[in-house]
Amino acid sequence: MRPAGRRPGITDTRAAILAAARTAFAARGYTATSLRQVAAIAEVDPALVLHYFGSKRGLFAAAIGLADGVDTLIDGLLRGPLNGLGERLVRFYLQLVDSPTSPVVALLRSAASDDEAARMVREFIGTEVIGRIVEVLAVPDAALRGTLVGTELVGMAVLRRIVRVEPLASADHDLVVAWLAPTVQRYLTAPDPTAASSVKHTCRTK
Amino acid sequence: MRPAGRRPGITDTRAAILAAARTAFAARGYTATSLRQVAAIAEVDPALVLHYFGSKRGLFAAAIGLADGVDTLIDGLLRGPLNGLGERLVRFYLQLVDSPTSPVVALLRSAASDDEAARMVREFIGTEVIGRIVEVLAVPDAALRGTLVGTELVGMAVLRRIVRVEPLASADHDLVVAWLAPTVQRYLTAPDPTAASSVKHTCRTK
Numbered sequence: 001m002r003p004a005g006r007r008p009g010i011t012d013t014r015a016a017i018l019a020a021a022r023t024a025f026a027a028r029g030y031t032a033t034s035l036r037q038v039a040a041i042a043e044v045d046p047a048l049v050l051h052y053f054g055s056k057r058g059l060f061a062a063a064i065g066l067a068d069g070v071d072t073l074i075d076g077l078l079r080g081p082l083n084g085l086g087e088r089l090v091r092f093y094l095q096l097v098d099s100p101t102s103p104v105v106a107l108l109r110s111a112a113s114d115d116e117a118a119r120m121v122r123e124f125i126g127t128e129v130i131g132r133i134v135e136v137l138a139v140p141d142a143a144l145r146g147t148l149v150g151t152e153l154v155g156m157a158v159l160r161r162i163v164r165v166e167p168l169a170s171a172d173h174d175l176v177v178a179w180l181a182p183t184v185q186r187y188l189t190a191p192d193p194t195a196a197s198s199v200k201h202t203c204r205t206k
Numbered sequence: 207m208r209p210a211g212r213r214p215g216i217t218d219t220r221a222a223i224l225a226a227a228r229t230a231f232a233a234r235g236y237t238a239t240s241l242r243q244v245a246a247i248a249e250v251d252p253a254l255v256l257h258y259f260g261s262k263r264g265l266f267a268a269a270i271g272l273a274d275g276v277d278t279l280i281d282g283l284l285r286g287p288l289n290g291l292g293e294r295l296v297r298f299y300l301q302l303v304d305s306p307t308s309p310v311v312a313l314l315r316s317a318a319s320d321d322e323a324a325r326m327v328r329e330f331i332g333t334e335v336i337g338r339i340v341e342v343l344a345v346p347d348a349a350l351r352g353t354l355v356g357t358e359l360v361g362m363a364v365l366r367r368i369v370r371v372e373p374l375a376s377a378d379h380d381l382v383v384a385w386l387a388p389t390v391q392r393y394l395t396a397p398d399p400t401a402a403s404s405v406k407h408t409c410r411t412k
Contacts, residue, residue: 108318108364109318109319111318111364111368111369112314112315112317112318112319112364112368113315113318113319118368118369118370121369122369122370122371126371126372130371143372143373144373144374144377144381144385147365147371147372147373147374148374148385148386150361150365150371150374151358151361151362151364151365151366151374151386152357152358152361152389153361154360154361154364154365154369155356155357155358155359155360155361155362155364156357156361158314158317158318158357158360158361158364159353159356159357159360160357162317162318162324163317163324163327163328163360164324164328165328165332165336165353165356166332166349166353167349167350167353168350168353168354168356168357171350174400175350175400178399178400179350179354179393179399180354180357182392182399183358183389183392186388186389187385193384193385193388194380194381194384
């Protein structure tokens with residue numbers, strides 16, 4: 001059942017380590033998980049974990065879906081037409097967040113209680129989310145726009161999966177996308193609301 | 207220096223207990239804080255804490271700013287013109303979140319790592335945020351709209367104060383309000399984007 005031309009031994013071992021890492025990070029958070037524990041769950045030598053992922057950080061990056069094909073998927077998502085990017089981001093992220101052992105949820109839990117994990121999340125959001133959005137948007141305030149996108153996506157994940165507030169927690173993807181996509185799209189491509197020439201928004205100043 | 211006509215003994219004791227509760231909840235989270243510890247910090251009898259706040263929950267509610275005048279403030283905020291509600295909510299929440307010993311930040315930290323605290327946050331968001339918004343909006347999907355407002359406000363607090371992603375973490379209030387207020391306002395009062403007759407939004411479906 002393996003695709004032709006791949007080296008099955010390496011692929012299987014790497015996949016087993018990643019699956020073990022997701023389980024361990026989801027159950028224990030970032031700090032309390034060790035490479036040795038992940039190796040034990042995957043039933044491989046700890047040296048192999050280091051060999052494939054370089055460090056706990058590298059393993060974490062791969063485990064939260066920034067490698068192993070998801071990386072290419074995000075690339076495709078960002079390279080598509082800018083006009084539909086808000087919708088594509090929200091829909092993709094919802095799938096990521098709603099998976100039963102969501103690494104995103106584990107990640108947010110860790111970041112909230114642990115400064116080291118918060119630094120990790122900050123670094124990853126900085127390079128992998130904001131860095132990429134900055135690259136795609138190529139405007140001076142792209143970094144701020146990237147963090148604004150982050151606020152809506154992170155907030156949705158917290159209320160839907162961690163605090164589990166209804167009716168959002170059970171809302172289907174189409175409904176969430178219909179409401180959130182225009183927000184994310186506005187953060188990405190709307191004129192800067194503080195610029196003198198920008199269109200007036202609907203909220204009056206006191 | 208006390209306002210005439212108030213009973214200074216009660217006011218001072220209550221304020222001391224609240225200050226102690228904020229310190230304890232911010233440092234230890236919801237679960238690990240006991241009424242006895244709060245009483246010890248405030249240097250009062252534990253029975254007095256129960257007398258003023260009824261329970262740990264009541265103390266918590268007061269400590270996160272849902273009483274002691276803030277309650278009246280939120281009321282005023284919600285009762286103003288619906289048109290500027292998004293801006294008023296974001297501006298008020300920013301002040302709450304940015305205070306050095308912000309109970310909102312402590313609350314989110316607790317909710318992320320502790321199911322009991324998550325339930326508390328869920329209950330408070332349910333009654334104190336969504337419940338009030340439902341009341342003010344008086345539309346059938348008001349509960350969903352309330353949770354959507356929650357996603358943007360919670361996400362902003364997480365990225366600004368817990369994960370501390372720049373440039374959002376250091377952005378001044380006017381800039382954050384300019385970007386976030388239209389989002390919150392749209393969640394409150396824009397037509398349901400999934401309704402057949404609603405205005406088309408700018409994101410195309412794949």
